[in-house]
Amino acid sequence: MLLKKTLFERIPSQWRLATMLALFVGTSIALTLVLVRSTVSRDLRRFDSAIILDELMEYAAIYAANGLQGVRDIFPAGQSSESHGLRITSANGxxxxxxxxxxxxxxxxxxxxxxxxxxxxxxxxQNITSPKTELELTVGAYKLRDGHLLWFGRTDAVAQLYQQNITLYLWLAGILAAAVAMLPVIWYSHEVLTPIRAFTASARRLHLPEGTARLMTPRAIPELKTLASVVNAGLDQILSLTRELQSTNDQLAHELRTPLARIRGNLETLLDKSDNAEAQDAAARSLEEIDRAAQLVQTILTVRAGDHGALRLYRQPTPVHQLIQNLVELFTPAAEDRQLTLDIVQGLDVVLNIDRELINQAISNLLDNALAYTPKGGRVTLRWQAEGTGAIIFVEDTGLGVHPEEVEMIWERYNRGSAAIARHPGIGLGLSLVRAIATAHGGSAGVANRSSKGARFWINLPQGS
Amino acid sequence: MHLLLVEDDPELGRQMTSWMARAGHSLQWVECGQAALDWLSQESCDAAILDVGLPDIDGFTIVETLRSQGVLVPVLFLTARAGVPDRVRGLAAGGDDYLTKPFAAEELLARLDALHRRATHTQPTKRRVGNSFLDPVKRRITCGQETVELQPREWTLLEVLMNHEGRIMPKQFLLEQVWDIHFDPGTNVVDAMICRLRRKLESAGSDLRIETIRGKGYAFEKDPV
Structure with a gap:
C-alpha cells in the first residue's frame, strides 16, 4: 500500500490528472451504456410484445371472418419481415x-x-431461446373461438440491431468526450505546469549570495502570477534587509576599527619611545589585546552576517585535501609543542566551490579547540569524506569529549562548554563562527562524542553553485 | 621611498607621517580623493597608501581612475573592511595590496617594502649568509660540517624574514606571506614554527638569528661576530 502510494506520488501531476479524467470519462461511458442498454432493451421488449398482441388480434379477426383459409391467404401477403412467424394449432398441439x-x-x-x-x-x-442463435423469440398465443390456438412469434433481431447501433454511437460519443477531456490536461500542463517549472528553475537561483533572482511567470495563470509577485515582494524585502545589514556591518566595522587603529598607533609609539620596561610591557600587552579585539570585531560581524544569510562569500574551486594539508602544516609545530599528534586520514580528492579563507578559518577554529582540549600525548585527526556532491570534514580528538547536554549549546553565541570556562578566558564565539560559516555555505556543523574517547566535530559543505 | 598617503582620519595620518619619517621615507599626505588625483597628475611617487572609505571618492574608484589614465604606481589599500570579497574587489580595481585596520606600523612598512621589491624581484639563489651556506633548491643550510634540511614552509618563513632583514615582521604579515592565511588562527602557530626553525638553525651551528620582539613580531639578524 505504501509502495503504491509513493509510486502514485512519483507520477507527474499531468499524468495523474489525465488518469483521473480518463477514469471519470470511462466510468461515465460505462454507466451510460449500462443504463441506456437496459432501458432501451426493456422498451423494445414492450414494443415487441405490443406488436405481437396487435398481430394476434388482427389474425384472430381474420380467422373469425374467413377461417383458416383466410389466414393462409393473408399472412404471406401481410408479412415482409423475416422475423415474424405464424402458427395455428389444434387444442391437442x-x-x-x-x-x-x-x-x-x-x-x-x-x-x-x-x-x-x-x-x-x-x-x-412466452420467451424462447435456442442454443443455435443469440436471438430470442417471443411467442404469443390466442385461444380462438373454436378452441384452436393462434401463435404469433417475433424474434428480437430488430431490437438487437437497435441496441448495437446505440452502443456504437455511445462509444463514439465517449471517445469524443475523452478527447475533449484531455483539453484540461493540455491546458494544465501549458498554463500551470510550465510556469511552475520556470518557478522552480528561478527558485534554484534564489539562494545565491546577493540573491537578485526572482520568480518569473511569463504565461502563468493569474493565481500563480499573484503567488510569484507576493514571493518576489518578500524576496525584495529580504534583499533590502540583507543589504542594510551588510551596510550596517561595514559601518560598524569602520566605526569600531578606526578608533582601535588610532589607539594601536599611539601604543606603538609608546612602546618604541619608552625606556621604562614596565611601560613597554604594558604597551606590548595592550597591543596584543587590541589585536584580539580587532579579531573579535571581525568574528562578531561575520557571525552576525552569517546568521542572517548576509555573509558575502568569495567562492573558488578548492581541493579539500590541499586545504587540509596546508592547515595541518600550519598547526603541526604548535601541536608538537603540546605533545600532540596531528594527522590526516586521506579521503577521496574532492574539489569544492567554497570561500577558501572562511572555510580555512572555520577548520582552524576547530583545530584550535581540539589542541586546547586534548591532553598531552593525545591525537587530533583530520579526515573528510565525499557526501553527495559535497563533503564532510571531521576534526576528531582524544580529549574529554563534549558533555551530552552541551552538544547543541556550545554552538550558540557566547556559550562555552563547562570544560572551556575553567581553562580559557574570553567569550565563546569560535564555534558560532564555524556554524555561521557552514550555514553561509548552505551546509551545517555539529559535534558528536566518539565511541572510544574524545569528540568528533564536523562541517558539512554541499557543492557550491 | 617617496610615498603618497590618502587618509581622512587626522590621527592616523599624523601617526603614519611620523612612522614613515622614522623609517626614512618621504610622505605626502592628502585628506581626500580629489586632492590625491590632482597631486598624482602633477607628481609621481614610489607607492600610494589609499584609505578606501574617503569622504568624496572611495579608494577603489581612485585606483580605477588612475589605472585608466595609465598611472601604474603601486597601491596599498587601507580599510576597515576585512572580508575576502572586499579584498578581491580592491585587487580587481587595480590595487596591489590590502591592509586592514588596525594594523602594526611594521606591517605597513613590510608591505611597502614588498611592493617596492616586487618590481625588482630576483629568484633566490645559492648564497652565503653569515657562516651559513643556503641552498634554496634542496632547502638545505650548511655550516661547516653540519647540514640541516628545512621543510618547505620553514624555508619560506626564513626567506621572508631574511628578505626584510633588520625589520620587525608582525605575526599577521608572516601568516599571510608564508601560509596565505588572512586571519588569526588562534593557537600560537607562528611562534611554534619560529621556535622549530630556531632549533634547526642552532642545531646546525648557524649564526642566523630570529628575535622575538614582544608585542611586535619577529626580526631576522645575523649574529654579531
Whole structure:
C-alpha cells in the first residue's frame, strides 16, 4: 500500500490528472451504456410484445371472418419481415397451419400453453431461446373461438440491431468526450505546469549570495502570477534587509576599527619611545589585546552576517585535501609543542566551490579547540569524506569529549562548554563562527562524542553553485 | 621611498607621517580623493597608501581612475573592511595590496617594502649568509660540517624574514606571506614554527638569528661576530 502510494506520488501531476479524467470519462461511458442498454432493451421488449398482441388480434379477426383459409391467404401477403412467424394449432398441439421463416425454425416452438384461465387473460406470451442463435423469440398465443390456438412469434433481431447501433454511437460519443477531456490536461500542463517549472528553475537561483533572482511567470495563470509577485515582494524585502545589514556591518566595522587603529598607533609609539620596561610591557600587552579585539570585531560581524544569510562569500574551486594539508602544516609545530599528534586520514580528492579563507578559518577554529582540549600525548585527526556532491570534514580528538547536554549549546553565541570556562578566558564565539560559516555555505556543523574517547566535530559543505 | 598617503582620519595620518619619517621615507599626505588625483597628475611617487572609505571618492574608484589614465604606481589599500570579497574587489580595481585596520606600523612598512621589491624581484639563489651556506633548491643550510634540511614552509618563513632583514615582521604579515592565511588562527602557530626553525638553525651551528620582539613580531639578524 505504501509502495503504491509513493509510486502514485512519483507520477507527474499531468499524468495523474489525465488518469483521473480518463477514469471519470470511462466510468461515465460505462454507466451510460449500462443504463441506456437496459432501458432501451426493456422498451423494445414492450414494443415487441405490443406488436405481437396487435398481430394476434388482427389474425384472430381474420380467422373469425374467413377461417383458416383466410389466414393462409393473408399472412404471406401481410408479412415482409423475416422475423415474424405464424402458427395455428389444434387444442391437442397438432399443427394446422404454419408459416415460419427459416431463421425462426431453429427455435423450439411451443405446442401447448401452460394451464391458463383464458376467461381472464385472452393472450399468453412466452420467451424462447435456442442454443443455435443469440436471438430470442417471443411467442404469443390466442385461444380462438373454436378452441384452436393462434401463435404469433417475433424474434428480437430488430431490437438487437437497435441496441448495437446505440452502443456504437455511445462509444463514439465517449471517445469524443475523452478527447475533449484531455483539453484540461493540455491546458494544465501549458498554463500551470510550465510556469511552475520556470518557478522552480528561478527558485534554484534564489539562494545565491546577493540573491537578485526572482520568480518569473511569463504565461502563468493569474493565481500563480499573484503567488510569484507576493514571493518576489518578500524576496525584495529580504534583499533590502540583507543589504542594510551588510551596510550596517561595514559601518560598524569602520566605526569600531578606526578608533582601535588610532589607539594601536599611539601604543606603538609608546612602546618604541619608552625606556621604562614596565611601560613597554604594558604597551606590548595592550597591543596584543587590541589585536584580539580587532579579531573579535571581525568574528562578531561575520557571525552576525552569517546568521542572517548576509555573509558575502568569495567562492573558488578548492581541493579539500590541499586545504587540509596546508592547515595541518600550519598547526603541526604548535601541536608538537603540546605533545600532540596531528594527522590526516586521506579521503577521496574532492574539489569544492567554497570561500577558501572562511572555510580555512572555520577548520582552524576547530583545530584550535581540539589542541586546547586534548591532553598531552593525545591525537587530533583530520579526515573528510565525499557526501553527495559535497563533503564532510571531521576534526576528531582524544580529549574529554563534549558533555551530552552541551552538544547543541556550545554552538550558540557566547556559550562555552563547562570544560572551556575553567581553562580559557574570553567569550565563546569560535564555534558560532564555524556554524555561521557552514550555514553561509548552505551546509551545517555539529559535534558528536566518539565511541572510544574524545569528540568528533564536523562541517558539512554541499557543492557550491 | 617617496610615498603618497590618502587618509581622512587626522590621527592616523599624523601617526603614519611620523612612522614613515622614522623609517626614512618621504610622505605626502592628502585628506581626500580629489586632492590625491590632482597631486598624482602633477607628481609621481614610489607607492600610494589609499584609505578606501574617503569622504568624496572611495579608494577603489581612485585606483580605477588612475589605472585608466595609465598611472601604474603601486597601491596599498587601507580599510576597515576585512572580508575576502572586499579584498578581491580592491585587487580587481587595480590595487596591489590590502591592509586592514588596525594594523602594526611594521606591517605597513613590510608591505611597502614588498611592493617596492616586487618590481625588482630576483629568484633566490645559492648564497652565503653569515657562516651559513643556503641552498634554496634542496632547502638545505650548511655550516661547516653540519647540514640541516628545512621543510618547505620553514624555508619560506626564513626567506621572508631574511628578505626584510633588520625589520620587525608582525605575526599577521608572516601568516599571510608564508601560509596565505588572512586571519588569526588562534593557537600560537607562528611562534611554534619560529621556535622549530630556531632549533634547526642552532642545531646546525648557524649564526642566523630570529628575535622575538614582544608585542611586535619577529626580526631576522645575523649574529654579531
Amino acid at each position: 397438432q399443427t394446422l397451419f404454419e408459416s415460419v421463416p427459416e431463421d425462426m425454425q431453429v427455435f423450439d416452438w411451443p405446442k401447448t400453453v401452460p394451464e391458463q384461465d383464458w376467461e381472464t387473460r385472452k393472450t399468453h406470451l
